[in-house]
Amino acid sequence: MFTLTSENKMAIMKNIYQMKWKNRIALGLVVLALAACERDISDDAREALFSNNPDVFIDGFSAGLDYFPFAGSKLDAFTVDTETVFEGSAAMRFDVPNVGDPDGAFAGAIFREENGGRNLTGYDALTFYAKATQAGTINEIGFGQDFGENKYQVVRNNLRLTTNWKKYSIPIPDPSVLVQERGLFWYAEGPENGDGYTFWIDNLQYEKLGTIAQQRPSIFNGEDQSQQTFIGANTTVTGLTQTSNTPNGDITVVPAAAYFEFNSSNETVATVDTQGIITITGAGTTTITGSLNGVEAKGSLTLESLGDFTQAPTPQRDQANVISVFSDAYSNVPVDYYNGFFNADGQTTQGGAPPITINGQQVINYTNLNFVGIGTFMDVPPINASQMTHLHVDINVQEAIDAGDQLTLQLINGVQTSNETSGRKIITGQNLRRNEWVGFDIPLGEFIGLGVRNALGLLFFISNNNANVPTISNIFVDNIYFYKDVVAPSPNVDDSAATQVALPIGFESTSLTYRLAGFEGADSSVAPNPMRAGINPTARVAKSIKTNGAQFFAGTALELDAPINFSSSKKFRMKVLSPKAGIPIRVQLENAANSSRIFLDATTTTMNQWEELEWDFSGMNTSPSFVRVVVFFEFVPNRPGDGSTYYFDDLKILN
Amino acid sequence: MKHIRKINNNEAFFIKFLFFTLIAASISSCSTDEKQTVTNLDKLVLSEEFNIDGAPDPALWSYDLGDGAARGLVGWGNNELQSYTDRPKNIVVENGMLKITAYQENFENSGYTSARILTEGKFQKKFGRFEARMKLPWGQGIWPAFWMLGDDQNGALTWPQLGEIDIMEYRGQDPTIVLGSVHGPGYSGGEAFSKSYDLVSDRFDTDFHIFGIEWGPGYINYYVDDVLYNRVIPADVDGEWVFDNNEFYLLINLAVGGSFVGAPNQNTVFPQTLLVDYVRVYE
Secondary structure (H helix, E strand, O other): OOOOOHHHHHHHHHHHHHHHHHHHHHHHHHHHHHHOOOOOOOOOOOOOOOEOOOEEEOOOEOOOEEEEEOOOEOOOOEEEEOOOOOOOOOEEEEEEOOOOOOOOOEEEEEEEEOOOOEOOOOOOEEEEEEEEOOOOEEEEEEEOOOOOOOOOOEEEEEEEOOOOOEEEEEEOOOHHHOOOEOEEEEEEEOOEOOEOEEEEEEEEEEEOOOOOEEEEEEOHHHOEEEEEEOOOEEEEOOOOEEEEEEOOEEEEEEEOHHHEEEEEOOOOOEEEOOOOEEEEOOOEEEEEEEEEOOEEOEOEEEEEEOOOOOOOOOOOOOHHHEEEEEOOOOOEOOOOEOOOOOHHHOOOOEOOOOOEEEOOEEEEEEEOOOEEEEEOOOOOOOEOOOOOOEEEEEEEEOOOOOOOOEEEEEEEEOOOOOOOEEEEEEEEHHHOOEOOEEEEEEEHHHOEOOOOOOOEEEEEEEOEOOOOOEOOOOEEEEEEEEEOOOOOOOOOOOOOOOOOOOOOEOOOOOOOOOOEEEEOOEEEEEEEOOOOEOOEOOOEEEEEEEOOOOOOOOEEEEEOOOOOOOOOOOEEEEEEEOOOOOOEEEEEEEEOOOOOEEEEEEEOOOOOOOEEEEEEOOOOOOOOOEEEEEEEEOOOOOOOOOOEEEEEEEEEEOO | OOOOOOOOOHHHHOOOOOOOOOHHHHHHHHOOOOOOOOOOOOOEEEEEOOOOOEOOOOOOOEEEOEOOHHHOOOOOOOOOOEEEOOOOOOEEEEOOEEEEEEEEEEEOOEEEEEOEEEOOOOOEEOOEEEEEEEEOOOOOOEEEEEEEEEOOOOOOOOOOOOOEEEEEEEOOOOOOEEEEEEEEOOEOHHHOEEEEEEOOOOOOOOOOEEEEEEEEOOEEEEEEOOEEEEEEOHHHOOOOOOOOOOOEEEEEEEEEOOOOOOOOOOOOOOOEEEEEEEEEEEO
């Protein structure tokens, strides 16, 4: 941090001393002229424990004042200017940097009283004259920031400056509390449209203007909000403002919570502390209101506490097999946000910014849901879920579930790149429960159209139905993670004595003819097992070369002599040996005429070693007489074959 | 009290304009004559203390109602936006105060309601000290007034010949400034003789202040509380001095919008109430 040297200060203080006399004479004339119109100023000033010196910067720092720039700001943005002044010998000059200035991205500092603080109870505003080299808008300017508690911080946002000197004021929301204020002034301002500029402030002081009145405080931005909640949850009073009327119109500032008094209408349901932290302690309904200096604030929050909150079940999978987006059970990957607020696209969804904490555990509550995205593509690395097989999410619907209600999960890979792909999975209302957690383990292959998933950037929750009308509006979401489902390998298939080609198939028979046909550039045949190790030591397997330039939908068809029997299970298993991990393998089951077919994708989780994958056709129509198994390796739209050789073996319905 | 005949020429009667005096002018006027005393007259001849709850005393006050259309003057000659009523919601005496309250509501053909009362034919007087203690409303487009009009001499006189003395006018968006004016032949409307008074470090909507004139032959002195800020004599006005030979009556109203003040905007808080603690007349 930078502070003025004592030498500098001495020089400035000398200037003050000399200039004050001149100022007084000039000022005195004005006061005389006005005096006849005014009533006498009352003389009942109370004795102050701390200095009630109103000056911050008249022609130099007032006594005890020091300057501390914000970290990351241009440290030398503030200087004392003796040429451009409103009055007297010096003014404060602030040089806002250009975008990209290596010295700092913005100008900003606090000006703090170092003698213990000032008593400002006798004033009603911080006032100053200001002008700028262009019509700039100071992002934040105010007082009460002391790099400590910032208890009575006040900020006036977006103060517009002109190129002429003009007087501005920042009303004190409630002067009676400022018995010992150290933060006498602060500001933060960035470039305007990329360009820096200069502004000056002069005669910065506290004043009793007497003309600031008709205060209208607000909480929750003046809105009467309502929210469902649970015992153990915390939330905060937000949207604090104080609007005052002045002879120049209304001025709105943002006061710290400590200026307000907050109240909970039913303290058995929730309590609210001086910082505006609301803690839910019981079931029932309470309304949080506030007041500032005795004036009731506009806006409120009505909380309907449903009682104890049932947390989602704690996930049990090994962290090693998990990439977690949002769960207390795992270390989570960084995200850009849990709610992207795509309001320009019509998003209405609130919540998730940030997630709420109930009894120390985080959970996301999306309300007014139509769609909402969790982003991992802007300032954080996208998620490489190539090795993962499933997406897990726990959902708890907070309202009645009607016919036709649904939630759609959508994954987008390569967001805002030329290779962007996406896939959707619809969860129907029948599979959701009101006020009850339901866990979903969705094979990533069911996000049809996603293809690769090496750079997942967005996960959407969409309640809109096919007519684009929102259905479910209020959900809790927890334990969002990708995981690798390492299926326990099933026994090897020995079909050496089989009399027909029917599942299970191990390609071990030397008498049967396995009608194996590659198409669209796949070259397929029965071949010796190139890697008789690990989970697959058998002699013979199926081999498929996806030749260079083959269609992405090149594959291998295996004709069966008997239809697949799903009576014991709908889980199709197969061992595969791939030179690539994280590629989708599509298994399509067809009837003889190929008029009925079902398909699913599974993804390799490893390379150059045999692994067993599962395609779970549960919930799909398995009644047709499926007599053909078609296997597509690396089924990624528009990705041509590259000569890779794949092997598969032990096709079966899991018993 | 004399019988007041119906007014024949209403049109000019209700036109009331003011012009904005430069603040600099008012400041310079304040420090002039230190020998001026604020008031001399102290024999109380009218004491309306508003101590009886209910409607204003009908023996003293009448109402002007509507938007002025009944008098052929929609907007009361000033493009005012309110409709005046005699409903307790808009005008009532309670807790020792007269309360005139302006609401934003659709009423008849207006977007706002308020009230206006006058002592025409019930209390009229030439010369004296006329004052009211009031706490003013505030906000863009809010225009309260405490003022007087000259008797029309059974229709023989029309405005501005009959004379108008505006003891207090105020724009809600300028909560520190009031104006005092006289209108007469040759100096009416925008040409009226007017001065403003700026409290500078206080406001008129946060506490009660006394607004008065002391009026005698050849002069009208305007004061706020104990400050004399305007003295008008015949030499000041650009026309005939019409304040030495006629009786005047009192009016109190709270207008919304109009040429003088501009329309309310989204920051104007409604309802707005003009509080009158008392009206007193001395001689």
